[in-house]
Amino acid sequence: MADEEALKAAYSAKVVVLYTSYVSNQLFEVAWRKLETTLDGRRVAFTKIDGAAPEHKALRTKLWEISGKRDYPQVFVDGAYQGGMDDIQELIESGQFNDIFGKYVEQ
Secondary structure, eight states: OOHHHHHHHHHHOSEEEEEOSSOSOHHHHHHHHHHHHHHHHTTBOOEEEETTSGGGHHHHHHHHHHHTOOOSOEEEETTEEEESHHHHHHHHHHTOHHHHHGGGBOO
């Protein structure tokens, strides 16, 4: 997928997760797997963007600009940065998760 196509796909998605398939940091891998399991378990529909893929460089850069961070994984809902796995876990524990992700839960 070319950069332009990836950008269009990401902007049309409601929940986007930026992750990396290049595992230089084991903590990123653990956080990504936990996040994927959490969202899948809660039946949240999301689009995965591999930040390590050369064809996603422009999109990764744009998402990093939005979040102000350069780490993985990162979650965006309706174009707004929601955080990483720790932040999502806090939303679950505080009861705010469904307020943000509820409309994207598959029935």
